[in-house]
Amino acid sequence: MADNKRPENMERITTPELAQAFIQEQLAALRAQIGDRKVLLALSGGVDSSVVAALLIQAVGKQLTCVHVNHGLLRKGEPEQVIEVFRNQMNANLIYVDAVDRFLDKLAGVSDPETKRKIIGAEFIRVFEEEARKLNGIAFLAQGTIYPDILESGPVKAHHNVGGLPEDLQFELVEPLKFLFKDEVRVVGKALGLPDNMVYRQPFPGPGLGVRCVGAITRDRLEAVRESDAILREEFAKNGLAGKVWQYFTIVPDFKSTGVRDGMRSYDWPVVIRAVNTLDAMTATVEDVPFALLQHITQRITHEVPGVNRVLFDLTPKPTGTIEWE
Ligand code: XMP
Numbered sequence: 001m002a003d004n005k006r007p008e009n010m011e012r013i014t015t016p017e018l019a020q021a022f023i024q025e026q027l028a029a030l031r032a033q034i035g036d037r038k039v040l041l042a043l044s045g046g047v048d049s050s051v052v053a054a055l056l057i058q059a060v061g062k063q064l065t066c067v068h069v070n071h072g073l074l075r076k077g078e079p080e081q082v083i084e085v086f087r088n089q090m091n092a093n094l095i096y097v098d099a100v101d102r103f104l105d106k107l108a109g110v111s112d113p114e115t116k117r118k119i120i121g122a123e124f125i126r127v128f129e130e131e132a133r134k135l136n137g138i139a140f141l142a143q144g145t146i147y148p149d150i151l152e153s154g155p156v157k158a159h160h161n162v163g164g165l166p167e168d169l170q171f172e173l174v175e176p177l178k179f180l181f182k183d184e185v186r187v188v189g190k191a192l193g194l195p196d197n198m199v200y201r202q203p204f205p206g207p208g209l210g211v212r213c214v215g216a217i218t219r220d221r222l223e224a225v226r227e228s229d230a231i232l233r234e235e236f237a238k239n240g241l242a243g244k245v246w247q248y249f250t251i252v253p254d255f256k257s258t259g260v261r262d263g264m265r266s267y268d269w270p271v272v273i274r275a276v277n278t279l280d281a282m283t284a285t286v287e288d289v290p291f292a293l294l295q296h297i298t299q300r301i302t303h304e305v306p307g308v309n310r311v312l313f314d315l316t317p318k319p320t321g322t323i324e325w326e
Helices: 014-033 047-063 078-089 100-107 114-136 147-150 180-190 219-238 291-304
Strands: 038-042 062-070 092-097 138-142 173-174 248-250 257-261 265-276 307-315
Touching: 014 062, 014 138, 014 173, 014 180, 038 047, 038 100, 047 062, 047 078, 047 138, 047 147, 047 180, 062 114, 078 100, 078 147, 092 173, 092 265, 100 114, 147 180, 173 291, 219 248, 219 307, 265 291
Parallel strands: 038 062, 038 138, 062 092, 138 173, 265 307
Antiparallel strands: 248 265, 257 265
């Protein structure tokens, strides 16, 4: 890679005007680099890959092919939003791959966190590789690499690299965001017209809900994570916490406890709520969520999510707890 150092005179992109200047500069650079050749992009729907997609759609239109792999570990509504925004609104070439069964079958019975991560990563490369092989004449691979990925600072994972592709699929890289920090990527995304809930979304790990369905992933607990997360996000948005709290989500551990419902004893899963604030994800404090709101969310989760009879709130800062449970 020629130069991986942010130019010293590069101004911080903090305003729509600066974002527009960056966009115009990048469009020219991308057109010059790509010419009339074809580009491939793994589009997760996260901020970085979405901004890269939006830039490339403006720069080279249908010369870009986006591949969205649904591995079954995405949040509620995410695959639908990727299709709506990129295929329907931006008219992109988008291949949607429903790989849910494939991933969940591979993950069945696997409880070790590192093994789960490895399976998810390796299977992702395999699915992406299969799709890449079906396409002809691809010259470039676009990636949503951002500057912290290059600096490898702190716990930010280098998750943007579709590394591990075999030798014959080593395309030339296109990384238009590689000198940007996350806040700058968001300003650019906004200027490109991406929806706010895509641009300002909270961090979401590459292995997705897989790290929040503790132990061996089962479909019932995975749905409990997804549904309870959707309720939490809806309630945080309604109550003005969505833009304020850095990261908030739910976890479903792999044990059951007794409960009572309609006069009958139940034996069901708990849901844990985590809501934290941090600057760099190295340390984190717990958000002081109003008790009445927690009670309301508890009421909703225990009544709307099948198989759940308890809701707990994680009061642990980092350290000693990590942000995710795994
Ligand atoms: P922990 O749990 O280590 O998490 O306190 C710190 C931050 O990193 C996020 N995280 C990940 N992000 N790929 C990612 O892109 C991953 O595999 C991953 N694991 C954790 C976590 O959500 C938190 O924001």
